[in-house]
Amino acid sequence: MKTAVFVKAGQMAIETIEKPSVIEVDDAIIRVVRACVCGSDLWSYRGDDDKATHSANSGHEIIGIVDEVGSAINTVKKGDFVIAPFTHGCGHCAACRAGFEGGCQGHDRSTNFSSGYQAEYVRYAHADWSLVKIPGQPSDYSEGMIASLLALADVMPTGYHAARVANVQKGDTVAVVGDGAVGLCAVIAAKMRGAKRIIIMSRHKDRQELALEFGATDIVEERGEEGVAKVLELTNGDGVDAALECVGTQLSTETALAIARPGASIGRVGVPHTKDINLSDYFFQNAIIAGGPASVTTYDKSVLLKAVLDGEINPGKVFTQSYSLDDIDQAYKDMQERKTIKSMVVVSK
Amino acid sequence: MKTAVFVKAGQMAIETIEKPSVIEVDDAIIRVVRACVCGSDLWSYRGDDDKATHSANSGHEIIGIVDEVGSAINTVKKGDFVIAPFTHGCGHCAACRAGFEGGCQGHDRSTNFSSGYQAEYVRYAHADWSLVKIPGQPSDYSEGMIASLLALADVMPTGYHAARVANVQKGDTVAVVGDGAVGLCAVIAAKMRGAKRIIIMSRHKDRQELALEFGATDIVEERGEEGVAKVLELTNGDGVDAALECVGTQLSTETALAIARPGASIGRVGVPHTKDINLSDYFFQNAIIAGGPASVTTYDKSVLLKAVLDGEINPGKVFTQSYSLDDIDQAYKDMQERKTIKSMVVVSK
Numbered sequence: 001m002k003t004a005v006f007v008k009a010g011q012m013a014i015e016t017i018e019k020p021s022v023i024e025v026d027d028a029i030i031r032v033v034r035a036c037v038c039g040s041d042l043w044s045y046r047g048d049d050d051k052a053t054h055s056a057n058s059g060h061e062i063i064g065i066v067d068e069v070g071s072a073i074n075t076v077k078k079g080d081f082v083i084a085p086f087t088h089g090c091g092h093c094a095a096c097r098a099g100f101e102g103g104c105q106g107h108d109r110s111t112n113f114s115s116g117y118q119a120e121y122v123r124y125a126h127a128d129w130s131l132v133k134i135p136g137q138p139s140d141y142s143e144g145m146i147a148s149l150l151a152l153a154d155v156m157p158t159g160y161h162a163a164r165v166a167n168v169q170k171g172d173t174v175a176v177v178g179d180g181a182v183g184l185c186a187v188i189a190a191k192m193r194g195a196k197r198i199i200i201m202s203r204h205k206d207r208q209e210l211a212l213e214f215g216a217t218d219i220v221e222e223r224g225e226e227g228v229a230k231v232l233e234l235t236n237g238d239g240v241d242a243a244l245e246c247v248g249t250q251l252s253t254e255t256a257l258a259i260a261r262p263g264a265s266i267g268r269v270g271v272p273h274t275k276d277i278n279l280s281d282y283f284f285q286n287a288i289i290a291g292g293p294a295s296v297t298t299y300d301k302s303v304l305l306k307a308v309l310d311g312e313i314n315p316g317k318v319f320t321q322s323y324s325l326d327d328i329d330q331a332y333k334d335m336q337e338r339k340t341i342k343s344m345v346v347v348s349k
Numbered sequence: 350m351k352t353a354v355f356v357k358a359g360q361m362a363i364e365t366i367e368k369p370s371v372i373e374v375d376d377a378i379i380r381v382v383r384a385c386v387c388g389s390d391l392w393s394y395r396g397d398d399d400k401a402t403h404s405a406n407s408g409h410e411i412i413g414i415v416d417e418v419g420s421a422i423n424t425v426k427k428g429d430f431v432i433a434p435f436t437h438g439c440g441h442c443a444a445c446r447a448g449f450e451g452g453c454q455g456h457d458r459s460t461n462f463s464s465g466y467q468a469e470y471v472r473y474a475h476a477d478w479s480l481v482k483i484p485g486q487p488s489d490y491s492e493g494m495i496a497s498l499l500a501l502a503d504v505m506p507t508g509y510h511a512a513r514v515a516n517v518q519k520g521d522t523v524a525v526v527g528d529g530a531v532g533l534c535a536v537i538a539a540k541m542r543g544a545k546r547i548i549i550m551s552r553h554k555d556r557q558e559l560a561l562e563f564g565a566t567d568i569v570e571e572r573g574e575e576g577v578a579k580v581l582e583l584t585n586g587d588g589v590d591a592a593l594e595c596v597g598t599q600l601s602t603e604t605a606l607a608i609a610r611p612g613a614s615i616g617r618v619g620v621p622h623t624k625d626i627n628l629s630d631y632f633f634q635n636a637i638i639a640g641g642p643a644s645v646t647t648y649d650k651s652v653l654l655k656a657v658l659d660g661e662i663n664p665g666k667v668f669t670q671s672y673s674l675d676d677i678d679q680a681y682k683d684m685q686e687r688k689t690i691k692s693m694v695v696v697s698k
Contacts, residue, residue, distance in 0.1 A: 093587070094584075094587035094588070094610050095587075095610055095611035095612055095635075098590070098610070098611075098612050098613075099612065100610075100611045100612025100635050102611065102612075102633075102635055103610070103611020103612060103633065103634050103635050104611075105586070105587065105610070105611065109633075165635070165637065235443075237454070238442070238443035238444075238454065239443070241447070253628070261443045261444055261447070261449075261452070261454070262444035262447075262449045262451065262452020262453075262454065262641075263444055263447050263448065263449025263451075263452060263641075264447075268632070271632070272628070272629035272632050274627075274628070274629045276625070276627055277627065277628040277629065278623075278625055278626065278627065278628075279602070279621070279623070279626040279627075279628055279638060280621035280623045280626065282641075283617070283620070283621050283640065283641050283642075284451075284452065284458075284641055284642065285452050285641065286449050286451055286452050286514070286639070286640065286641030286642065287639075287641070288514060288637065288638070288639040289628060289637070289638045289639070290635070290636075290637040290638070290639075291632065291635065292611075292612075292631075292632045292633055292634065292635030292636070293632075293633065293635065
C-alpha cells in the first residue's frame with residue numbers, strides 16, 4: 001500500500017510498504033477515506049524541528065472504513081465508517097473518565113497518539129473506546145459533510161478543547177490567537193459555548209472571512225505588542241475573559257497571556273515550540289493556564305458529531321484544497337505557503 | 350503610635366511613628382485589634398529575600414475598628430468592626446466583577462495590597478467595597494471566634510482560593526502541598542467544597558493533627574520524589590484531581606504538578622519563590638495551572654464569614670500562640686522555628 005513519508009525539510013514522498021495488520025487485540029485496521037495535513041506536521045516540513053527524521057510526522061487525522069478488528073474490539077466491526085481521533089484513550093482510566101484522554105493512563109503514552117496516517121491503511125491502537133462511529137457510509141454524505149466529519153479527527157475537537165479548558169461561558173469576551181484551522185475551529189467552539197464577543201487575531205483575508213462566517217465579531221491584524229494594545233483597546237482596557245492560544249509559539253503564548261484580564265483563562269492547544277515561559281511571572285495576574293492534547297473522542301461523542309450531522313457547525317470549510325495521496329508534497333507545500341488553510345487528502349471513496 | 354518594622358534578617362523591632370490619617374477620599378483609618386504574622390513575612394525574616402529592606406514586609410492581616418473614613422466611604426463608619434482583606438479591590442472593574450480582586454484594575458497595582466499592618470493603626474486604601482463588616486464588636490466574641498475572624502483577612506480566603514481556582518468538586522481527591530496555616534486552611538476549603546479524600550503533605554505532628562481535625566483523610570510525610578510516589582501509591586497510580594500548592598517553592602510547585610493526574614488542576618497560592626518552571630513542560634499532561642493572590646473580600650462576603658459565624662469552620666485554630674505587639678520579634682522567631690503554626694498579635698481589645 002501507499003504511505004506518505006517525510007524525507008527531509010521541504011520534501012514529502014510516497015512509498016510503498018506492507019499493509020498493516022492486527023498486532024494487539026485492541027487494534028483496528030482502517031482503510032483511509034480522507035486524511036489531511038496538520039499545522040503540527042508543518043513544523044518539520046518547514047525545517048523548524050531539527051529532531052525530525054525520515055518518515056517522521058506524516059499525519060494523524062483520518063476518517064475511514066474499518067477493515068479488520070482485534071479480538072478485544074466490541075464497539076465497531078468491519079465495514080463501519082469511523083472518525084479516528086488522534087488521541088487513543090482507553091475510556092476507563094482516571095484521565096479518560098475526567099474527559100482528558102489526551103493523557104490516557106491506561107497504556108504507555110507512546111501508543112496514545114496517531115502517527116503515519118497519510119496512508120491507504122492504518123493500524124489504530126486502543127480502538128475500542130476511542131473510535132467514533134459515523135452513521136451510514138461515505139457515499140451517504142455530501143463532500144462538505146465529509147470534510148466536516150474529517151475535521152472531527154483533530155482540528156475541531158482541538159479548537160473545542162481550547163474553549164472548554166478556558167471555561168468559555170455564555171456572555172464571555174474571547175480572543176483567539178492564531179488563524180490556522182485550529183484557531184478557526186476555536187471560533188466555532190467559542191460561539192457554541194455562548195461567547196458574546198469573539199476577537200480573532202488574523203492577518204490573512206481568507207481566514208478573516210471564514211472567522212467572521214464562523215462567528216468572530218472582531219478582527220485584530222496587529223501582532224506582538226501592537227496586537228496586545230489593540231485587544232486591550234477593544235475591551236476598554238479590561239482584557240478578555242478567555243484567550244485561546246492556537247499556535248504554540250513564544251509570541252502567540254505571550255500574547256495570549258498579555259491580553260487576558262486578571263483571573264482569565266488561557267486555553268492553549270498549539271503544541272508548544274516556546275523557549276521559556278516561566279510560570280511564576282503570571283502569578284500576580286491570577287492567570288489560569290490550561291490545555292494540552294484535545295479530548296477528541298469525548299467531544300465528538302458528546303457534542304461535536306451531532307452538531308456536524310445536524311448542520312449546526314461546518315468546520316470542514318477549513319479544507320480549502322484537496323489533493324490525491326500521490327500529491328502529498330503539494331498538499332504540504334500549499335499549506336505551508338498559505339495557499340490553502342488546510343489540505344485535505346482524498347485517499348479512497 | 351507603635352508599629353513593627355523589619356530591621357534585617359532575623360530582627361523585627363517596634364518603632365514609634367505618627368498615627369496615619371486619611372489622605373485619599375476612599376481611605377479608612379483602622380484601629381488594629383488583632384494582627385498576625387504571615388508565612389510570606391518570613392521570607393525576609395529568614396534572609397531568603399535579599400531585596401527586603403528596612404521597614405519592609407511588616408504584616409498585612411488585621412481585624413479592627415474603623416476610626417475615621419474618607420468622604421467617598423459609604424459602606425462602613427467610625428466604630429464598625431471590620432476584617433481588612435490584604436487585597437484592596439474596587440469591586441467594579443472587570444477583574445473584581447469576575448471575583449479576582451487580587452488583580453484589581455480599578456487603581457494602580459501598588460496600592461492593591463496591604464503592607465505595614467503590624468501596628469496600632471493602619472491606613473486602608475480603597476476601603477469602600479473591600480472592607481468586610483463584622484456584626485457587633487470584638488467584646489461580643491470569644492477568643493476562638495476572634496481568631497477565626499482574623500483568619501479571614503488572608504489565610505482562610507487564600508486556602509479557599511487554592512480550592513476554588515483548582516475547581517475542587519464534590520467527590521474529588523485533593524492533595525494539599527504544605528502544612529502551614531494556608532495549607533491547613535486549604536484543607537478546610539477542600540472539605541467545604543465536598544472533596545471526598547484530602548491528602549496533606551506534612552511532616553509536623555501538631556500540623557498533622559490539626560489537618561485531620563480540619564478534614565484531611567491521609568497524611569504523606571515524605572517529600573520530593575518519595576512524596577510524589579507516596580501520593581501516586583495512595584491514588585492507585587492515578588494522581589489527584591486537584592493539587593493545592595500552598596508554599597511557593599520550586600520543590601512544592603514541582604510536587605504539586607507531579608501528583609496531578611492529566612487534566613487535573615493545580616491551585617497555587619504560595620507566593621512563587623521558584624527559579625524556573627517552564628510552562629511547555631506541562632502541556633502533554635493537560636495541567637490546569639491557576640492561582641495568585643486570593644479574592645478575600647469576595648470569599649468573606651459570599652461564604653466564609655457566614656461559615657465562621659455559624660461555627661461551621663474554625664480556621665482560627667491555626668493561631669497556636671499569641672504575642673503583644675512589643676513582642677513582635679518573638680512572634681516571628683517562634684513561627685520561623687515552627688514553635689507555633691501561626692503567630693497572633695494582640696494589639697488592642
